Amino acid sequence: ALKILEGCTNCDMCEPECPNQAIYYGEKIYEINPDLCTECVGYYDTPTCVSVCPVDCIITDPNRVEDQDTLLKKFEHLVLTD
Ligand code: SF4
Ligand code: SF4
Numbered sequence: 578a579l580k581i582l583e584g585c586t587n588c589d590m591c592e593p594e595c596p597n598q599a600i601y602y603g604e605k606i607y608e609i610n611p612d613l614c615t616e617c618v619g620y621y622d623t624p625t626c627v628s629v630c631p632v633d634c635i636i637t638d639p640n641r642v643e644d645q646d647t648l649l650k651k652f653e654h655l656v657l658t659d
């Protein structure tokens with residue numbers, strides 16, 4: 578899963594672009610629900626939030642490093658339980 582750092586300017590570019598609705602406005606900045614973030618696996622070749630973020634404040638969550646297979650399984654689970 579990815580993670581939004583404090584440099585987020587709340588520009589609101591990423592939230593509507595997330596195919597998993599994993600991005601939400603938190604207490605101060607936008608945040609990502611790691612249980613919903615597939616790093617865009619299943620939808621796009623690269624994470625679309627990273628592509629649109631003007632300040633490059635979205636990184637791989639060091640506490641939720643997942644390989645492609647894990648991300649694909651998460652995508653399939655989310656689609657099946659949608
Ligand atoms: Fe959403 Fe993709 Fe960003 Fe994860 S990487 S928060 S799924 S847009
Ligand atoms: Fe924050 Fe970047 Fe999302 Fe804008 S695109 S709300 S700066 S994380």
